[in-house]
Amino acid sequence: MIVRARSELTAVEWGNGLSYRFLTEADNMGFTVAHTVVRAGSESPLHYLRHLEACYCISGRGQVISSDGTKFDLEPGVIYALDDHDEHLLRADPEGDMELVSVFNPPLRGDERHNFEAAEYSHY
Numbered sequence: 482m483i484v485r486a487r488s489e490l491t492a493v494e495w496g497n498g499l500s501y502r503f504l505t506e507a508d509n510m511g512f513t514v515a516h517t518v519v520r521a522g523s524e525s526p527l528h529y530l531r532h533l534e535a536c537y538c539i540s541g542r543g544q545v546i547s548s549d550g551t552k553f554d555l556e557p558g559v560i561y562a563l564d565d566h567d568e569h570l571l572r573a574d575p576e577g578d579m580e581l582v583s584v585f586n587p588p589l590r591g592d593e594r595h596n597f598e599a600a601e602y603s604h605y
Contacts, residue, residue, distance in 0.1 A: 487501050493593075496594055496597055497524075501515060503515060504588065506590050506591065511587065513586075514583070516583075519541070519543065519579040521573055521579075522575035524570060525603070526602045526603060527568070527570070527595065528566070529585075532586065533562070533585070533586050535584045536560065536584075538557050538581055539580050541557075541573060541574065542555060542556045547568075
């Protein structure tokens with residue numbers, strides 16, 4: 482059995498916030514669970530080439546925008562799932578951080594970070 486508290490984890494600066502990665506590849510569970518903090522006012526162009534991801538909003542507000550421009554509002558109680566390696570833009574409202582429970586399959590190593598310097602979607 483694996484039991485972990487967020488206070489025991491070292492946060493990873495993922496590019497526009499912090500990621501507390503509760504389960505990673507090393508845990509041999511076949512998926513990653515992370516508590517993801519998205520900084521207020523940030524915009525993150527993301528594209529996971531190797532992973533499927535689902536994010537459940539637990540705090541704050543924002544939007545996820547598909548590559549065709551379709552906008553979906555995020556607030557506590559809303560989940561979005563990237564079931565086709567979807568390119569997307571994650572936007573947090575400027576009033577406060579947005580917090581998500583993120584699940585990745587296959588699991589992350591745990592040290593991945595995004596690079597938003599390029600003019601394309603960041604991926605790992």
